Structures are given as C-alpha cells and as structure tokens.
Amino acid sequence: MDIYLDHNATTPVRPEAAAAVAEALAQNGNASSVHRHGRLARRTIDDARESVAALVDAPAANLVFTSGGTEANNQALRGVPGALLVSAVEHDSVLGARDDANTVAVDGDGVLDLARLGEELARRDGPGLVSVMLANNETGVLQPGVEIAAIAHEHDWLVHCDAVQAAGKIEVSFRDLGVDLMSVSAHKLGGPQGVGALVVRDGLDLAPLMRGGGQERRRRAGTENRAGITGFGVAAAMARQGLDAMQGLASLRDEMEARILAAVPEAVLHGAGVERMPNTSCIGLPSKTAETQVIALDLAGVAVSAGSACSSGKVTPSHVLRAMGLDDNAAQNAIRVSLGWNSSAEDVDRFVDAWTAMANGSAKDESPRRSVA
Numbered sequence: 001m002d003i004y005l006d007h008n009a010t011t012p013v014r015p016e017a018a019a020a021v022a023e024a025l026a027q028n029g030n031a032s033s034v035h036r037h038g039r040l041a042r043r044t045i046d047d048a049r050e051s052v053a054a055l056v057d058a059p060a061a062n063l064v065f066t067s068g069g070t071e072a073n074n075q076a077l078r079g080v081p082g083a084l085l086v087s088a089v090e091h092d093s094v095l096g097a098r099d100d101a102n103t104v105a106v107d108g109d110g111v112l113d114l115a116r117l118g119e120e121l122a123r124r125d126g127p128g129l130v131s132v133m134l135a136n137n138e139t140g141v142l143q144p145g146v147e148i149a150a151i152a153h154e155h156d157w158l159v160h161c162d163a164v165q166a167a168g169k170i171e172v173s174f175r176d177l178g179v180d181l182m183s184v185s186a187h188k189l190g191g192p193q194g195v196g197a198l199v200v201r202d203g204l205d206l207a208p209l210m211r212g213g214g215q216e217r218r219r220r221a222g223t224e225n226r227a228g229i230t231g232f233g234v235a236a237a238m239a240r241q242g243l244d245a246m247q248g249l250a251s252l253r254d255e256m257e258a259r260i261l262a263a264v265p266e267a268v269l270h271g272a273g274v275e276r277m278p279n280t281s282c283i284g285l286p287s288k289t290a291e292t293q294v295i296a297l298d299l300a301g302v303a304v305s306a307g308s309a310c311s312s313g314k315v316t317p318s319h320v321l322r323a324m325g326l327d328d329n330a331a332q333n334a335i336r337v338s339l340g341w342n343s344s345a346e347d348v349d350r351f352v353d354a355w356t357a358m359a360n361g362s363a364k365d366e367s368p369r370r371s372v373a
C-alpha cells in the first residue's frame with residue numbers, strides 16, 4: 001500500500017466532506033435566487049460559513065469565500081492601499097501577489113525577527129500592510145502572530161495572516177491573533193481543492209478583486225462554489241473535532257525524527273528547535289538532492305515533497321531554507337514530510353524504513369535540480 005505523507009501539499013479529502021460535495025452537486029439552485037432552491041443553496045453556504053468561522057474563531061459574517069488560499073492572499077494584499085512588508089519565508093502566493101513587496105528577515109530557525117520588523121515599520125512611510133504566515137508550509141515553523149500584529153498596529157499598519165497551513169492542524173483564533181485579515185484553504189484540512197476563505201475584520205475597507213456581482217456582501221463577485229463550500233464546511237467541522245488527535249501526531253513525528261537521526265547522523269532537521277506544527281518535518285540529507293530523495297521514496301511507495309508543492313517548475317533552492325541562512329546546496333537537499341488526519345504509526349514505520357534504505361543506498365543524483373511539484 002502506498003504511504004502518503006504530503007499533507008501540507010494537499011490532504012486526502014475526508015470521506016464525509018466528499019459525500020457532502022456529492023450531495024450538494026446533486027442539488028440545484030443558485031444562492032442568489034429567491035425561490036426555495038436558491039434559499040436552500042444559501043442555507044448550505046451559510047452553514048458552511050458558520051463551520052469554517054468556528055474553526056478559526058472568527059465571526060461568520062466576516063468570512064468571504066474564495067477559490068482557495070492563493071486568491072485569499074491576493075485579495076488581502078491587493079485589496080488595501082499603501083506599502084507592503086512580508087516575511088522572507090512566505091508562500092509564493094504572498095511573495096508574488098504584488099511587485100512592491102519588501103521582505104523582513106527571519107532568524108536561523110525561520111522565525112520573523114521582531115526587532116527588524118519594528119525597525120522596518122519605523123523607517124517606512126505608512127500606513128501599509130504587514131503579511132506574515134502563521135505556520136510555514138515547508139518547515140512547519142510557527143510565527144509569533146500576536147506579537148507581529150501588536151507591533152504592526154503600534155505603527156498603524158494593517159496585518160494579514162496566511163493561516164492556510166495552520167488552520168485545522170493547530171488551534172487558530174482570528175480574535176486572539178488580533179489581525180485584520182486571515183487566509184484559509186479547504187484542501188489543507190480535508191476539504192476539496194479550489195475553495196478557501198478570507199476573514200476580514202469589521203469595518204475594513206477592502207477593494208474587491210472580483211467585481212461585477214453582489215455575492216459575498218459585494219466582497220467577492222461570482223456565483224458561489226456551493227459544492228466546494230459545503231465540503232469545506234464539513235471538513236472544517238471535522239478538523240475542529242480532530243485538533244487533539246492532530247496534536248498527538250507530534251509524538252509520532254518526534255519519534256520518526258529521532259529514528260532518522262539515529263540511523264543517519266548527518267541528517268539535519270530544519271526548524272526543529274522552535275515551536276512548529278505537530279505534523280511537519282523538514283529533513284536535510286547532505287549527500288542527495290531533494291529531487292533524488294523524493295524519486296527514490298516514490299519508487300518505494302512513499303509520497304513526500306521537495307519543499308513547497310504549490311508552484312511547479314521551479315528549480316531554485318528553497319527560498320525558505322535560504323532565508324534561514326542555509327547555502328544553496330543545503331537548501332536543495334531537504335525534503336518535507338507532512339502527516340495528517342489519516343496518518344498512522346505504520347505509515348511512519350514504512351517511511352523510516354524507506355528513508356533509511358534511500359539514505360544508505362547508492363541512489364545517485366541524476367539531476368542537480370530541486371523539483372518543486
């Protein structure tokens with residue numbers, strides 16, 4: 001049986017969410033219609049809104065459904081005027097959303113340098129927007145979201161938090177973070193691909209990216225993805241119930257890392273010294289490129305990733321690991337192992353066996369490039 005340990009790329013859809021999608025697809029009705037079909041569609045969308053909002057502790061009315069995390073990030077960054085400051089380890093959908101982004105450095109563990117953030121804010125003309133993710137997709141490293149929001153607000157800047165990787169894996173509270181905008185995505189927590197949401201703080205004037213319709217309270221034009229949103233709602237409710245189990249994955253992950261280090265002492269764990277998500281491990285192996293490792297593991301029936309899996313065709317070393325001070329070689333030799341809602345101790349055993357055989361084996365580097373599928 002194949003082992004899937006690439007949950008940060010996308011999680012298998014929870015069967016209950018898939019069933020809800022199928023059921024919604026079988027129903028007719030546009031949520032903007034006044035008749036009963038329309039009213040039913042509206043109700044299912046609003047039920048899902050409550051469920052997703054509960055997962056991230058936000059008022060349901062503040063949640064705008066989007067086509068995913070990328071759109072939510074673009075909407076947040078392009079919907080407000082002024083300058084933009086982002087961390088150097090953001091996802092490409094943040095780094096690429098605007099041409100005028102300025103980056104703030106992280107330390108060797110991948111954590112935002114708060115003093116640098118304060119300095120950058122003090123020397124720039126504001127107000128503007130600070131965008132920092134809650135959990136990194138490649139390393140799982142968590143950022144001090146509350147502190148970041150407080151520093152930005154001291155300077156009257158707005159704050160956006162990309163919580164795409166964190167939501168459904170750890171407790172996330174829009175209210176407690178105190179941010180103005182927050183992005184989430186269904187397919188990272190057991191929902192379907194192609195649906196996400198942006199949480200928008202009360203009273204924030206956001207210029208919509210999608211215009212030409214009154215949906216989502218004029219914040220996102222276009223007929224709602226009723227089936228996807230329904231699946232998102234079911235997955236969010238299940239992810240909320242499963243947060244304790246997700247936390248329990250940390251011991252499985254830690255044991256996996258200990259076994260890897262015992263088997264191959266030159267292996268390196270990136271970001272392991274600081275707070276990180278319970279499901280993610282970023283493992284460097286100096287002798288082999290990530291691409292070679294991923295291919296060898298795939299042949300052994302184990303699916304993991306070479307860094308971020310969100311932007312295909314990129315052949316450069318991981319920008320996240322580079323920002324953490326690694327050289328090009330080290331930034332090209334790390335794989336990401338990410339567990340999820342259906343991962344088991346047996347999966348981890350199989351991975352450790354396959355990884356140890358790969359690390360000790362003679363698989364040669366066929367390519368010096370790092371594949372980011």
Ligand code: PLP
Binds near residue numbers: 070073137165187
């Ligand atoms: N932000 C982060 C941190 C991600 O990891 C991803 C996807 O991997 C995204 C945003 C983009 O989300 P989506 O795939 O829903 O567009």
